[in-house]
Structures are given as C-alpha cells and as structure tokens.
Amino acid sequence: MSLKDVAEQAGVSIKTVSNVVNKYEHVTPATREKVQAAIDALGYRPNLTARHLRKGRTGIIALAVPELGNPYFAELAGAVVDTAAEHDYTVLLDHTQGRRERELLVTQGFRARVIDGLILNPLELEAEDLASRTDEAPLVLIGERRYDLPYDHIAIDNIAAARAAVRHLLDIGRRRIAFLGARGDRHSHPAHLRLLGWQAELAASGVTADEALIARVEGWDRADGATAMAALLDAGQHPDAVFAYNDLIAIGAMRVMAERGLRVPQDVAVVGFDDLTEGRYGAVTLTTVAPDKRAIARMAVESIVGRLTDGPPEEAPGGGPRQLQPEFALLERESTVGRSAGPPLD
Amino acid sequence: MSLKDVAEQAGVSIKTVSNVVNKYEHVTPATREKVQAAIDALGYRPNLTARHLRKGRTGIIALAVPELGNPYFAELAGAVVDTAAEHDYTVLLDHTQGRRERELLVTQGFRARVIDGLILNPLELEAEDLASRTDEAPLVLIGERRYDLPYDHIAIDNIAAARAAVRHLLDIGRRRIAFLGARGDRHSHPAHLRLLGWQAELAASGVTADEALIARVEGWDRADGATAMAALLDAGQHPDAVFAYNDLIAIGAMRVMAERGLRVPQDVAVVGFDDLTEGRYGAVTLTTVAPDKRAIARMAVESIVGRLTDGPPEEAPGGGPRQLQPEFALLERESTVGRSAGPPLD
C-alpha cells in the first residue's frame, strides 16, 4: 500500500498523490477529490519511515532518565511527552539506571538518525564522555549535574533551593539539621549542589555544619533514605531536622522515624525535594522544594525543537550554550509545621 | 556520511561495506580489515532510518498507558523498557490520559510503519473502536478491560484477586467492607471486575453487600480516593474495612482517615491494589494485591516480538488470540494487621 497504488487507482501520477497528501495548494479540486477518494478507498496511510529517510527528520526525540520507577522522573516524562506532542514530536523513552555506560551509549546515538534530538538527565556521566560525542543531533541536559560543555543545560538553582530549605528549618528553630543523601564515598561528587547549599546556609547563619549529620546513600530511593536515617540514629545522632536530597529519601527516613517513635515534625522536622504527589498524601504531608517540572519539560523540548527548526541560536553576547533556570518554590506542609523551642540565632 | 563514502575510502563496492557492517561471513580478512579501517577513519554509523525502510522493521514498539504520573504505569513502563531492550527493541512511549480519542488514535497507527508493534492499556476504548482497526502492526492489550476481539490480552484474574483481598478482610473479622473506586455514574462500567469480585466474595460468605458502601470516583489518583472516602464518611457510613480499586485510592483514603482520627487498621483495615513501592513506606504500610508487573511486561513484549519473528501463532485447538494471566499475590502488611472483634461468619 503505497503512493503508487493510490496513483494507479486514481489514474494520476505518484507525485500528484503526494501533493494531495501534503496539502500542496495547486491541485484542482477535481483532481484532489479523485485522489482523496482513492486514498479513502484503499485506506492509504503514508509510510513515515520513507518520509523520514527522504526528509532527514523523524519527529522523534529521545528522553533518557535514570529510572522510571522514580516518580520524579515519571512525572517529568509525562510532562515531556505532553509538551513534545504540542510540537508534533513523539518521545522515545529510555532509562539508564544511572549507569555510566548506558548514559554514554545514549549520548553516542544509540538510535542514530531515528531520533532528531535527545534530552538526557545524567547521573554518572563524565565531562570527557560528552566531549567526545560525535552524534550531531541536538542534546540538552537536565538535572543537577553541570558540565562546562556546549550543550544547553536546564536545572533549577540547586544551591539556592537547598539554602531556602535549610533557611526554613532554621526559621522554625531547628539547629541540628541533618543532610540525607550525600553520595557514597565520593564526598565531592559533582552532583552535590544541594549538600553545598546546606553547608552554605548553615555557615551563613553561624550554625555549625556537623559532619556527623551528613548521611550517605547508595541510591536515591526510599529504601536508601531509610537505611541512611537508621544509620544516623544508630550512630547516636539526634537531629532535630532533616533535609533530604529528595522526597523519596525523606519518605524512607520518615518511615524509620515512625518505627522508632520519633514524631514528625515535633521531634524531627523534614524537608524533601521534588514535590512528588506522594508527599502530599502521607500521614504527615511533606514540606518540599518544588521544581517547576512543566517548565523543565517545556524548556527542554523547546531547546531541541528550536535548534531543529531554526538551527543553533545565534551566539548571544555571552555566546554559546544556555544555562536555563526554571523556577522553584518551597512548599511548607505538615512536616515542618510549628516552632520548636530551639535557641534563637545569634 | 554513508556506505558510499566508506566504499570510496576503502576502494570497494557499497555492498561489500554493507557486508562488513552486517557481519556477513564470506569476506576475506584483508577486505574486512580495509573496510573496517575506513569505517573507523570516517566514524561511519549506519543510518537506521534507511535500514528501516529497506527492511520494513524499525525495532521500535510503542507502549501507551493512561498516565505516566501514576506509579503503577511508570513502574510497568520501566519493566517494559527493560524487557524490550533484552530483545533489542526500543520503546516509544505515549500516554492517553484515559481519553478515548487518544486511545483510538494510538490504535489506528499514529506512527504508521515506525512502530513494529503496540502495547496498549485501554481505559475508555470501546470494542467497536478496536474492531475497525486497520493498522496491521501487532497489538497486545493489557489491563482490566476485556474485549472479545482477536488480540492477545494480558491481565491477572481481577475477580479472583479482588476476592482474595475481600476474603482477607473477612478473615480478620471485618464485615462492613467498603469498595472505593466504582466508576462515576456508569455502574456497569466494563472495567469493574474488581467490584464484581468484591460482590462475589461477600455473597459467597453470606455477608450483605451494602450498596451504600460502594464509593464512586472520577479518576484513579490519590485525590479521587480522598474525595471518595470523605464522601463515604460524610454520608454517615462507618465501614470497618476498605478495599480500594488501587493503591493510590487507598492512600488518598488513608490520608482522609488520618485527618478524621480514624486509625488504620484498628478502626478501618485497608487493602489496595497494584503493590506500589509507595505503599511500603507510609506511616502504615499498605496491604495490597500485587500483580507480577515484570511478568506482565515480559508477556506483552514477547507477544509482540513473537508475532514479529514467527508470524501469528498457529491457531491452537481453541484457536485465536490468547488470554494470558500473570500471577498475583496478596501482600499482607500493617494496614490489615490484627483481628478485630467482629462476629464470626455463619
């Protein structure tokens, strides 16, 4: 079933059928009608693969996130799918499970020429991996990790967001504020802007940033939060607040607190990060830093679509790739309600 | 950058390069090496779009679910992506937002010839929509809705699963068991096998299935569960147990109970459906029916891949499409712990 069949049926040339299909205007109504009738009769649908080959575009963009089971990425993926659809693009989805080799594979064009562009949220990828990229499809990076490379990057101001969260905990009188979610042994993991924000805000307020209150994790899921919180408590620490790397870790931590009879927020206030819907429905609703996910999705898709439509943006005065910062908001909920009897700040 | 360029560089024909790329065995080592050198020198990568056109296959299967923000579908999508990758397929993702027109669009081949097959979880689609489908790519249906149509269908035994859940609630002594999640005004919505299971198990145990304990919902998210539970309580009902259509509804309901001072499980026991990770980390962990998601993903992908590889399976004695039923398990957790003082069953 191809243009050829329709052309024969209608008694016209292949190109005329193509013109009708593509709504080319200089086709007489009579011809158009005749062709349309043949199309309907045969149930013809254009072969998009052939069109892609001919036009060099597929209308498909890929989205690669670490893990779809993580609701943050799932919600983000949903937003990306919607936004892409508005621009007549479809989304090819992949998840890298946070493994460097998978991330590398994705950037190197695992689907050469079938995707027009790529949105990637890297976790483990190193700058050198990206520097050696040869695939010419537009790439846009999202998430906390930053590279000094010529690709658009979309992320909220993680340091400012973390500082706002810690500020809030200080404001309600907490002083022993734990950070849950430092990464394993690599203290200086380049993704830890949120840890830096925690340190910065404490320092700015003259509160000691106790290293013992930094809990490390193996991953970013609820179980990792639970493990980290348990480890912290087992080490004899008594934080009066927890700032978690993300909501999942916060939720895992809160579960452990519940098991051990610690009340949230009376004994320990908790702030998470991501604004998962899940956080709004726990027994104690979770205060959280809410990145504007729809804005992230929109910026990412439009970065790709823009480059495909208009070519790379003319070098602005500063030149080069853009650093886009969507808005964020601190949503105060039950997990930080009420002022405890902490000492006033000096 | 095409086979032609590589061929010129290596001083051989296009087809020979193609043979090397495709690991055709009758190529002398010398030639192979020469060609490989040219490939490496030019950084050649095959154009998959052209390959797709020529071979008539793309290696892409589409997965259409109602909503990615729903963790059940997100987790399922993750499993499908993984399983597809094992078979060297990539997944194109779409979500229909449970709207019939979107579901219809997807089945009619919204990406004609770019997808080799389609996995669809329909909500609103009617049998006649599917009956008129012309796209010839293999289609497999997943989820609670059943159609008497020649497509493989994958779903756990929803009635049996619901009965197991209700049975468990009866076993721990509950008698006023509410059902949360009937659909709007359409009482006989064809998706409500779980409601039928609730009715059947109550009937089998000689417990009255009180219509007043059936709460309707507009959607399937936490907010809908909260609304439904609030409505039930506002209507003066005092259930001692809740069987929810899914975990999200259960979680929303539990939130409302917490707000109103009802204890779970002491005052109201709760059973959900889906085994979301989320349900394992609430203040009260959620008893739930756990469908084997990885099995669902595996069956769906292998149904598609099988038809693509071997053609439609030879008509079994019964003939026609298959009804595949993955396993499920009832996971008992805190939300149904402990036996209350209900009267013994007669």
Place this chain on the structure above:
DNA sequence: TCCGTCTTGTATAACGTTGGAAACCAGGGG
C-alpha cells in the same frame, strides 16, 4: 589443460517518499 565448484566481490534494483525541473494544457493577447 580444462571444467565444475566454491568463494568473494560487484552491479543493479528495489523500499516509499519528496524536491526540482520539465512538460502539458487552457485561455488570452498579438
């Protein structure tokens, strides 16, 4: 030496589409 056989490489034709150029056809002006 010659012929069949086996191996290796090549030429050509598709796959279905679209862009560009050329051809066709009426109608009107010279």
Place this chain on the structure above:
DNA sequence: CCCCTGGTTTCCAACGTTATACAAGACGGA
C-alpha cells in the same frame, strides 16, 4: 493562428540501505 503565461501535473533523481543475481577469481580433480 501562434505564442506566451500561469497554473497544474508528470518525470526523474535522490535519501541510504539491503536482496538478488551475477561476475570474477581460486582451487582441486579429472
């Protein structure tokens, strides 16, 4: 009556790949 013009349609080539058929050597046995 012919040519020109403008609109409409057709012809041809190309996108990059792989399948098919075939040609060219190499090799061994008669």
